[in-house]
Amino acid sequence: MARWQPETTQRLVVAAVDLFTEQGYDATTVAQIAERAGVTKSTFFRHFSDKRELLVAGQETLSRLLSEGIAEAPAEASPLEAVAAGLERASGAMGPANRELGPRLKAAVAASTELQERDALKNVGLAAAMSSALVARGVPDPTAHLAAELGVIAFKRGYTQWSEAERDSEHGLAHYALAALRDLRAAAASLE
Template sequence: MPRWEPNALERLHTAAIELFAEQGYDATTAAGIAERAGLAKSTFFRHFPDKREVLFFGQEALNGLLAAVVADAPADATPLEAVGAALEATGVAFGPQRWEAVRRRQEIIDAHPELRERELLKREAMTGTMATALRGRGVPEPVASLAAQLGDLALARAYTRWLDPASTSAFGELTRQALDELRSAAAALG
């Protein structure tokens, strides 16, 4: 086997989803994932500390995208406008070609409490990333944290809607709709 294989991370992620769906999460090993991907077990562990983490491949890149878009939002953008721009930018990770793989991944996560817990920790990290980026723009607390938390709620709502087989909207559009709904709901609080 060559020392370097192209697209190792994506191949490991795809192999993991396939194996988790075929034989179950508990029966799947890191070695099995690496074998399915045509890679050495050491390659798996070079990229992921455990088989749980392979399900969250791309999270660091997504956090980086959120931070960059919030930071680069126009100077006159409100905190929610900056967060909205960041959420809309996440649409690049949720194109129609990825729908089936993301749906299968979510089914696996939903079926295992330890994976749901890991997903919540990843969401918390995304929220923290957005709040930090907002504070970097000079947005004070608690406004930065509240805007980031509303962003997290909007992202979760958009994600659920996007996974609905009846949905025909692009992910970016769904994030915009969800954030607008939450903005209206917050205003109704009085």
């Protein structure tokens, strides 16, 4: 087995999601994931501390992109307009591999309580990153927190719709995430 092949992290994530889907999270071992990805077990541990961490691969990058998009939004942008800018920025980093992985990842998470808990923690981290970026723009904390939570929901809904859409669709993830944010904004307005 080659030790230093390109895109090792992505191969490990794909191998893990496939195995989680095929045989379940609990029945999948780190050794099986490493073997499926074509790396050694020690290479696995250079990338991840345990198999749960595979679910949050790229979370730091995603949080950074969301935050950067919010920070770079025009000064006059409302909190949700700034969140939309963050969603656009983060969506631009999601390519075909992310799209293909979506349905399999969703199935793996749905089948495992432990992965559902890890996914919930990932959402908390994304919301915290967006909320901090909004507060840094001068948005009051409760408003920033609510806007960030809506941003997480919009991103997740948009990602699901994008990953399940026809592959020849001309729309990228940003289209779906921004449409989900508009829907959530309208739903929130109807609460009053």
